[in-house]
Amino acid sequence: MKSQIQVLIIIYSIAFGSFTIAQPKLSIDFGMGFYEPSLTGFDQNEDVQFPTKSLFNRNMLVNWGFYYEFFNNARVGYNSFTSFEIGKNVKLPKSSAAYSRSIKYRMFPIETYFRWKPKIEMNFTLAPIWGRGRIEIDTTPGDKEEDWDYVISSFGGDSTQLNDMGATDAMLNDWLGYSSMLGLRYYLSSRMAIDIKGGFMNNFYNEKSWRVQRQKVNGPKMKIDDLPIFSMKFVYGIR
Amino acid sequence: MRILLLVLFIFNFIHSQTNNLAQSTPCEHPLILLAEEKGIKAIPIRDLIKFKKIVEDCERLGDKEKIERMIYNDWQRDYEKAKKMQSWSSTHAMCVFVSFAYYFVGQVIATKPG
Numbered sequence: 001m002k003s004q005i006q007v008l009i010i011i012y013s014i015a016f017g018s019f020t021i022a023q024p025k026l027s028i029d030f031g032m033g034f035y036e037p038s039l040t041g042f043d044q045n046e047d048v049q050f051p052t053k054s055l056f057n058r059n060m061l062v063n064w065g066f067y068y069e070f071f072n073n074a075r076v077g078y079n080s081f082t083s084f085e086i087g088k089n090v091k092l093p094k095s096s097a098a099y100s101r102s103i104k105y106r107m108f109p110i111e112t113y114f115r116w117k118p119k120i121e122m123n124f125t126l127a128p129i130w131g132r133g134r135i136e137i138d139t140t141p142g143d144k145e146e147d148w149d150y151v152i153s154s155f156g157g158d159s160t161q162l163n164d165m166g167a168t169d170a171m172l173n174d175w176l177g178y179s180s181m182l183g184l185r186y187y188l189s190s191r192m193a194i195d196i197k198g199g200f201m202n203n204f205y206n207e208k209s210w211r212v213q214r215q216k217v218n219g220p221k222m223k224i225d226d227l228p229i230f231s232m233k234f235v236y237g238i239r
Numbered sequence: 240m241r242i243l244l245l246v247l248f249i250f251n252f253i254h255s256q257t258n259n260l261a262q263s264t265p266c267e268h269p270l271i272l273l274a275e276e277k278g279i280k281a282i283p284i285r286d287l288i289k290f291k292k293i294v295e296d297c298e299r300l301g302d303k304e305k306i307e308r309m310i311y312n313d314w315q316r317d318y319e320k321a322k323k324m325q326s327w328s329s330t331h332a333m334c335v336f337v338s339f340a341y342y343f344v345g346q347v348i349a350t351k352p353g
Binding site: 025071072073074110112113114115116117118119121124125126180181182187189190191199200226228237238239 | 278279280281283284310313314315317318320321322323324325326328329331332334335336338339342343346
């Protein structure tokens with residue numbers, strides 16, 4: 001009985017060993033995404049002059065990710081789309097502050113695909129999203145609470161929401177969402193490819209669930225649900 | 240059973256001493272043979288520059304056809320493996336397509352309430 005178990009272990013290790021050598025395929029990718037959100041909390045803010053909107057800080061997203069082929073014709077991975085905005089000399093009551101804002105759409109996609117032609121692949125992606133918004137303002141140390149109250153009031157909150165501040169302060173918000181995309185991939189070589197995707201994403205963003213130093217505050221109004229999204233990226237297969 | 244395992248162990252040990260790196264031309268290099276047998280993606284990243292150099296040497300020596308065949312076979316291997324969807328993956332693709340179509344058709348024909 002004992003030797004049968006040993007034989008079973010040997011057979012399983014050989015069988016499973018060959019499976020793990022044959023199957024894994026790891027790829028990394030980086031590129032750009034495009035979408036059109038409506039960030040009215042920034043663009044129509046009458047009290048704080050945030051940087052003027054442009055193609056770069058509204059519509060373009062920096063995209064990177066990695067995928068692992070876990071099944072024939074199926075990959076799972078991580079894909080991040082980030083929108084950045086930076087500005088300086090944002091006029092606040094006590095200081096002229098440096099400001100930065102990022103919106104990250106972190107996707108955990110399951111992608112299935114098939115090769116239509118030897119060099120052309122069609123892929124289908126469904127992804128849950130864990131989104132995160134972050135607003136940083138570098139205020140003058142002594143008067144930062146008043147300046148932060150001013151920013152939060154400009155978003156529709158009130159000055160009683162914030163009681164104390166720390167050395168490093170940022171407004172944060174997390175939300176969930178989902179995305180669906182169709183894509184076309186053209187293989188330049190067996191390792192390299194250009195991937196173009198189009199689809200939509202839906203984010204359950206709530207402007208009232210922002211936080212500063214664990215205190216709930218109001219954040220900017222942003223319409224980031226029901227958004228068409230497009231991406232173009234370069235893919236490199238590691239193995 | 241112990242004797243069998245011992246024989247297998249000794250056999251592996253002896254086999255591992257065989258020098259399989261000896262080759263007469265770059266076209267018979269183990270990396271070329273590995274790429275022919277298991278595909279170009281089976282080459283480890285750390286050996287990619289070396290592999291590229293060996294391929295160039297092999298082409299220079301006149302065996303360009305062998306390299307072209309290796310690349311063609313690699314495309315065909317990937318294509319044959321991925322040209323048909325298997326198991327649940329077609330259902331997943333259909334779900335994505337339906338949600339995609341529902342969203343974009345909705346964008347075109349839906350009217351705003353009120």
